[in-house]
Amino acid sequence: MKKIIVSLALASVLLSCKSTVSTSNKKEEVNVTIDLIDVKDDKVQVTILAPKINSDQITYSIPKIIPGTYSNDNYGRYIDDLKAFDNKGTLLEVKKTDENTWTIPGAKKLYKITYLVNDTFDSEKGAGFGQEDIFSPAGTNIEAGTNFMVNMHGFVGYFQDKKEIPYRVNITHPETLWGATSMIDLDSKNNSDEFVVSRYGELVENPVMYAKPDYTTFTVDGMDITIAVFSPGKKVTAENITPEMKKMMMAQKTFLGKINANKKYTVLLYLSSMKPNDAKGFGALEHPTSTTVVMPETIPLNMLQEQMKDVVSHEFFHIVTPLTIHSKEIQYFDYNTPKMSEHLWMYEGVTEYFANLFQINQGLITEEAFYERIADKIEQAKRMNDTMPFTTMSANVLQEPYKAQYLNVYQKGALIGMCIDIIIREKSEGKRGILDLMHKLSNEYGVTKAFDDKELFDKIVALTYPEVGDFLKTYVSGPTPIPYDLFLNKVGVSKSTVKVPGGIFLKGQRPYITINPQTNEIVILPNIELNEFFKALSLKGGDIIVAINGKNFNKENIFELITTSQDWKENETISLKIKRDGKEETINGKVALPYEEKETFSSKDASKNTIKEAWLKG
Structure with a gap:
């Protein structure tokens, strides 16, 4: 990130702003101003007008972690030059006590805080690089005059014991940019927005993206x-x-x-x-x-549409849990010293299960495609620690060795949801399933009423069957791997195999290509068995891929090459420009897709069609 030098003129304006305003009639609210117009060296100025403070000392914190990310991200490291002032513009003492927290000893005199915000997108290294990256959808972007991704937790913090009072946020922005958000803009001007929320937690849950209107x-x-x-x-x-x-x-x-x-x-x-x-x-x-x-x-657009269908449907289903059904750890989330809930199997797992189940339920995918997804999740789950109790992993997800197992919430977590669904379908003769359970839990609790972590299993048993409780004890809070075949057999589904197209440039995690670090060129790996695609075009290890179908490729757009290739069809015409032994040549031919046998499931027991149909279509 670039360093910033604040001009004397700007500093003078900031110090003199509202210097004569009295604090005696302050509203019990936090007033925030975010300036997206006067961006200096890729940094944004934020001004916080403090509520009335009666203590001699107060802390101001930027979140270490936010709901839904399950990682310590320390957004305070993106804050520079934090200063505190009284109502006459006089600097107050500020002590930075950790990466995300500043202590102000003269708190009763505090009028405002100012600081500069760096964006997180600039510092991302990408998947597989270290542990410092902030997950982009939870991150921030500052691109003056073009785009601002205002995830509020990256711009605005909270005062000690003041998270539950209203926040009034004023954002000035270029007239050419429009802020997309679910909040209501109370300011009619084209270059400023005003949003009012009831508490800090509500502010964090309302991002705004500024860009030219689209x-x-x-x-x-x-x-x-x-x-x-x-x-x-x-x-x-x-x-x-x-x-x-x-x-x-x-x-x-x-x-x-x-x-x-x-x-x-x-x-x-x-x-x-x-x-x-x-x-x-x-x-x-x-x-x-x-x-x-x-x-x-x-x-590619068609792939983006498919990705959006899977990704957004998952996020939308979070409306059910944890946004409606959740524990006290989430209701009273601590942004800097969090205590995690035991029930990631429900928050992420059941949500991911719904994101797949609704597609077969509503006819968006075929039964075969649904079974392939289930088989893929089983395969992925088996690569993780299958004996680590899910509740233990969930409660300790911010630390190792549990943190490394987090991704299993989307695999085994979803399969847990599937098994519970099947048990309820079996016991109710198809009349009810896990969606019915979630309806009942949402009625029992809801947005404003949280459950105790330890009471959830008993509540679920009271609303369903003892067999569900046995499953939860054995396979969710216990170390026993789930026998998926046993549960799928209850709905007449058993293992089968199918041939499916594999990756052209990647087989699982194994690549067929690499980057020459000196030239940034894409090179076909030597000394490995190449797949049908390479063989059909007589490509060899050591060949350099220069262009495909007239488009040049190198290190900068290798991701585009891989994603585009996933859209190629069998026998589609293709033209490659390659460099072999230092000489360029063009190869014209047809795409030969590599196929591989994949384990999946199919419906084989017609006697259980009724319960199967209730499971998938009920």
Whole structure:
């Protein structure tokens, strides 16, 4: 990150601002100003007007962690030059007590705090590089005059014991940029917005993305939905993805039924240019009324639409849990010394299960495709620690060795949801499933009422069957691996195999290509057995891929090559320019896809079709 030198003129303005205002009639609220116009050296100025403080000392903290990320990210490391002032503009003493917290001894005199915010996208190294990267959808972007990803936890903190009072946030921005958010803008001017929320937790859950307007709106079953897109190369528009998003969200609302009563929902899609200073962590982060999504701009449109369907549907289903059904650890989330809940199997696992189940339930994917997804999750789960109790991993997810198992929430966590669903279907003769359980839990608890971690299993048993409790004790809080075949057999489903296209340039985690670090060229790996694609075109180890179908490729856009290749069809015409033994040559031919046998499942016991249909279509 670049260092910043604040000019004397700017410093003078900041010090003299409102120097005569009295603090005696302060409202019990935190007043925030974020300046997105006067951006200096890629940093944004934030001013916090403090509420009335009666203690001699107060702390101001930027979050160490936020809900939904399950990692210590320390957003305070992106804050520079934090200063505190009294109402006459006099500097007050400030002590930085840790990476995310500042202590102000003269708290009763405190009028305002100012500081500069760096963005996180600039410092991302990408997947597989260290532990310091912040997951892009939870990160921040500062691109003056072009784009600002304002995830509030990266810009605004909280005063000790003042998280539960209202926040009033004023954001000044270029007139050419529009802020997409689920919050209501109370300011009618074109270059400023004002948002008021009831508490800090609500502010953190309401990101804003500023960009030139590119959005669509539609209504589904009483919910107003906005799709906003930032595509730096103008390769994708909101119109491109809206038809598939609308179809998907209509299906989700139908699947959920009365469990969700949100009136507004916003999808913020940021497409990364893949340049060195741009986002590299792809995925999404859920909020009660919105989802932030980060994807590469190079991804083919049809693949982007498929990814959005899977990723956004998962985040949308978080409306059920943990946003509606959650423990006290989440209700009273501590942003700097968090205590984690035991129930990631439900928050992430059941959510991921729903994101797949609703697609077969609503006819968006075939039965075969659903079974392939289940088989893939079983295969992935078996690569993780299959004897680590899920509740233990969940409660300790911020530290090793549990942290390394977090990704299993999307694999084994979803399979836990599936098994519970099947047990309830079997015991109720198909009349009820896990969605019915979630309906009952949402009625029992809800947005404002949290459960105790230790009481959840007993409550679930009271609402379902003893067999569900046995499953939870044995396979969720216990160390026993789940016998998936046993549960799938209850709905007439058993193992089978199918041939599917494999990766052209990657087989699982094994690549067929690499980068020459001296030239940045893409090189076919020597001394390995190449797949059918390479053999059909007579490509050899050591060949340098210069261009494909007229487009040049190198280190900078290798990701685009890999994602584009996933869209190639069998016998499709292809032209490659390669460099072999120092000489360029062109190879024209047909795509030969590599195929591999994959374990999956199929319905084989017709006597259980009734319960199977209730499971998949009920």
